[in-house]
Amino acid sequence: MPERKIELIGPGFKIHSVTGSNPKIIEAEYVGPVACPGCEGTELRTKDRILRRLHHASLGRSATRLHLTVRKYHCRRCGRYFRPRMPGILPYRRSTEQFRRQVYLDHRDGISREQLRRNCRIGTATVERWFHDHLELKERMFSGRECPEVLGIDEHFFSKKNGYVTTFCDLKKHRVFELALGRSEKALEPFLKGLKGRERVKVVCIDLSGSYRAIVRKYFPNARIVADRFHVVRTVLRHFLATWKQLDPDGRANRGLLSLMRRHASKLRPDQKLRLNRYLDAHPAVRILYEAKESLCALLNIKHRTKKQCQPLIRRLVNWIWKLRYSGFPAMETLAETLDNWSSEIACMWRFTKNNGITEGFHTKMEVIQRRAYGFKNFTNYRLRVIVMCG
Structure with missing residues (x-):
């Protein structure tokens, strides 16, 4: 076939022929610009030609092999012998960078090492090594970043040996910022001291x-702490259900009634409201408890308020704390202490709409990553994958 120039890997390659079906054999030659690496001279003389057989990215569903003719040059200015550097092909490698990236993407998307070994005709250890090379390359792109302005912090379970991992999430850009092993202040202290731009966090x-x-x-001096709304409402609901169990143990054991009592009144269907009202009519004390739960949750679910608009809400919260503290129920008294202890963080919750739902969503994705790998023992390997896939 006639010679033609195309950008196969980069500019400067000329294809002579394409033969075979699986694998396809591409006969090509590098004819791009060449300069001496020592003196950068262009007065060169061809001394020899060698043939490099390389794995290349697939064309369609067919494996591809690149038979590349490379010249050996002699520089007339400095007398150096060399072979030129070519775009997309690193020295001493038997595969192009396109092929290595293809293997990385396939393995990242869930294709096993054994399947890639059969498809690409390379070893499973090679697949793992290339995968880690690309992970480390991408991770270096994220290294050196400063802390985001809006940060979400939460923990998730990693392994029986290492325990929990703390996730630092950029809530403004919806991505994982960093992972650190442990969840106590002592375990996180070396990591937190090394964070750049901690004063930027608002x-x-x-x-x-x-x-x-x-x-x-201690470590984010300029940051305003905001309580996560989901966890606050869940805490309130847990203590109200404990009080309901004290008032009516049989009703609390009914899973159907439990589902109705936990939901917000606005999310119940007409038939569900009718069933719940029949139960509450038969138990007036439980009705008072249910209405109190709905009123308190409605207060906690208020959003988008200014500083001035939060002032009457704070008075309502203080009133609720007083009522719960003197209600006579142990669970309500415990809830009052919790709300009082976190009153300033809950008040900030009305102004700032960001919450840790983004972080919890990333935890779900991390569980998928762990299941796909049948668990991780090495935290460094796990961190690399999470930073690249969620960062």
């Missing part, structure tokens, strides 16, 4: 964890 969203609150106050 808002930190956390659940009702005393250890995380102490960490934020």
Whole structure:
């Protein structure tokens, strides 16, 4: 076939022929611009030609082999012998960068090493090594970043040996910022001291964890702590259900009634409202408890308020704390202490709409990554994958 120039890997390659079906054999030659690496001279003389047999990215569903003719040059100016550097092909490698990236993407998307070994005719150890090379390359792109302005902090389980991992999430850009092994202040201290730009953080969203609150106050001095709305409402619901169990143990054991009592009234269907009202009519004390739960949750679910608009809401919250503290039920008294202890963080929750739902969503994706790998033992390997796929 006639010679033709195309950008096969980059500019400067000339294809002579394409033969075979699986694998396809591409006979090509590098004729791009060449300069001496020593003196950058262009007065060159061809001394020899060698043939490099390389794995190349697939064309369609067919494997591809690149038979590339490379010249050996002699520089007339400095007398150096060399072979030119070519775009997309690194020295001493038997595959192009396009092929290595293709293997990385296939393995990242769930194709096993054994399947790639059969499809690409390379070893499973080679697949893993190339995969880690690309992970480390991408991770270096994220290294050196400064802390985001809006940060979400939460933990998730990693392994029985290593325990929990703390996730630092950029809530403004919806991506994972960093992972650190451990969840206590002592375990996270070396990592937190090495963070760049901690003074840039303006808002930190956390659940009702005393250890995380102490960490934020110590290491993020300019940050406003915001309680996560989901965890606050869940805490309220848990204590109300404990009080319901004290009032009516049989009704609390009914899973159908439990489902109705946990939902917000606006999310019930007409038939479900009718069933719930029949039960509440038969138990007036439980009705008072249910209406109190709905009123308190409605207060906690308020969003998008200014500083001035939050002032009457704070008075309502203080009133609720007083009512719960003197209700006479142990669970309600415990809830009052919790709300009082976190009152300033809950008040910030009305102004700042960001919450840790983004972080929880990334935790779900991390569970998928762990299941796909049948678990991780090496935290460094796990962190690389999460930063690249979620960062």
